Amino acid sequence: MKISTQTASTGRGREAISRPRRGPSLSGRRRQDLIAGYAFTMPGVLILFVFSLGPALAAFYLSLFSWTLLNHMHYVGFANFWGLLHYPVFWIAVRNSMGFALVVVPIQTAVALALAVILNQNLPARGFFRLAFYFPSISSSAVITLIFMWMFNQLGLFNSFLNWLGLPGPDWLGSPHFALPTIMIMNIWTTAGSLMIIFLAGLQGIPVNLLEAAACDGATPWKTFRHVTLPLLRTTTFFIVVMGIIGTLQMFDQSFIISGGSGGPLHATTTVVLLIYNFIFAYGNVGYGAAATVLWFLFILGATLATNKWLGKPIEY
Amino acid sequence: MAKHWSHMVLASMALMVGGVGGMAAVKAPVVRHRPVTITLGGWAAYPSNNVQKMYTFLKPFERQYPWIHVKYQPVAGNYETVLKTEYVAGDAADVVALNNGGQASPFIDAGDVLPLNRFLKAAHASSRQFFSGTTSLFTYRGKLYAIPRDQDVLGLFYNKTLFAKAGIKSPPKNWAQLAADAKILTDPKAHIYGIGIDPAEAYWGEFVLQAGGQIFNAGKRRMELNTKAALRGFAYYVNLYRKGWAAEPSQVGASWSGQSFGIGRVAMTIEGGWLIGSLAQDWPKIKYGIAALPKGPVNRDTFSYPVGWAISKTCKHPQAAWDLINYMTGRGQPAWVAGTDALPTRPSVTHIAYFTQHAVWTPLVRSLPVAKAWTFPNGFDQFANTTLNNQTLLAVQGQESPAQALRNLQRSGQQAFQSQSGR
Structure with missing residues (x-):
């Protein structure tokens, strides 16, 4: 337990030292990891937004309108x-x-x-x-x-x-x-x-x-x-x-x-x-x-x- | 893909014509029409079986109109729900089926389907060529929005074995006989009841009609359940239950009265022609007959359940869509009704050989002229799904008098009209 904490802190420390040398951006390796991480989760995140969170947010919006699905919706407040x-x-x-x-x-x-x-x-x-x-x-x-x-x-x-x-x-x-x-x-x-x-x-x-x-x-x-x-x-x-x-x-x-x-x-x-x-x-x-x-x-x-x-x-x- | 296909049809037609000989090649009309694809909607219980059937039915049409390629896209269930979302998304089929029971008016009111009068006129056709009970369902403000494709009507199905056992020679001809026979045929110990009618307005409405009443006024702007005639019809129906001669489907372990009848738990049922197919498929052993509905105190009206074909306003080739509808409801109708176990919407088609060969349909065919379409005005889905069902059930189960139930229905129906006009 103790050992791993130390490793982590030294890792962070090294990064902090390397920052001034390589500018404000993350080191190449870290950035690559980040990009790969986001790229791999992107399909899942997209699906989550398009099919779950998006419709969920739409429900909040639609709750303020009168709409039969077939006619033009109009705002009715609460x-x-x-x-x-x-x-x-x-x-x-x-x-x-x-x-x-x-x-x-x-x-x-x-x-x-x-x-x-x-x-x-x-x-x-x-x-x-x-x-x-x-x-x-x-x-x-x-x-x-x-x-x-x-x-x-x-x-x-x-x-x-x-x-x-x-x-x-x-x-x-x-x-x-x-x-x-x-x-x-x-x-x-x-x-x-x-x-x-x-x-x-x-x-x-x-x-x-x-x-x-x-x-x-x-x-x-x-x-x-x-x-x-x-x-x-x-x-x-x-x-x-x-x-x-x-x-x-x-x-x-x-x-x-x-x-x-x-x-x-x-x-x-x-x-x-x-x-x-x-x-x-x-x-x-x-x-x-x-x-x-x-x-x-x-x-x-x-x-x-x-x-x-x-x-x-x-x-x- | 679809376009490509129709090109191939054209090419192969040209080849065929060329191959037959010089004369034919000369006679063949020059193809002036650009090939078009018309998508055809509608519902089908088992799409996989029905798609092939539909294409077989449409073969003569595609032979006559080789430039129109029809693509059939049936929906397997909850058809109107799917159709609504398709109109929201803008990808509904070019030709869609509109249903009875208040399911046509939302689409017509929203302007999702085109009025067809000008097509009818151009084709030298008239809505008078159809039973008025079917066209009335699709007529709004004087315009016709769908051409009736087929219909079903209510009839009295009776179990011949149970009738013979009870010593009853013929099916009841009027309300008094219906009640008397139902009483004789009821044997609660054996869980057998005289009659099964679903506790729903689609079934009890006919008693109101036969007593001289109606559910809505003619223009569908007012509830008409506060009349003596309406009470007389509804009370007769409720009384069959209160006396114990009628059974709800759930009382005999069924989900609808057709099933109660099929498993032999009710000796009679009032159902549409669709039960003929169900009996043949699911309960083929039952020996049954069909009679026209027993006559009421005023008339012998029955409910009909027509379905029509309409053209979506998003359709890019309305003329081709009309040609398809005109075929399906016109020259194609005899083949259609024979192939789908449904009744025609044109009086002229009632004389086809199919109905003389299948005499079981005769009483239903004969009641077509007195059939009135079962329907609701736009915005009545909630009323029909909740209040109407609940009040029917409360009356049938004896928790409310028929008069009380009708008073509640009249009041909340009027409220539905008011909230509809306020929209």
């Missing part, structure tokens, strides 16, 4: 925001998206952690289970949604199972009370696998000597998990919770497929992002869609910063 905040369906969408995140993030994180801990043991057929749990994550979410629609329909596989147990199965997809919970179940099932992989990596990065020390001190497996493993996993947990929050607040595809794009029944599956899509591409109301995008961006940013404050501290051994 009228779109005003109208949006007075549109009841927007608040239904906010409630749905937030409810979705509040249910899905804790459960999928807990399930992923539990799966990772189990599969981190020396179990028979461990590889098979790792594959089985990870498989949903690499399948297309559209295909999984279609399979779920088949399993969860009124006369489908899941209700047949409930009937066999003597329970009356609800109309999972057609009832306003069950449509969103069905998507929650599906989402937890699909994402828990990929989060499990990340937790597994985190678990394997925990130094064995700490666990052995805990065992020598007479800690039970639960105490070891609670007071050694879990705190050491905090950076992993932080990553998973942040990605989970962002991902669930942006849920779109499953709602779109299950409701055929309408967000029904009775707005039960209308998420904010689905509403934004509909505003812009179906209802010809680009300004409202852009305004909702801006508001939702600010909300997700706030949620992420709050999570950072809570879980984002560095680990102190």
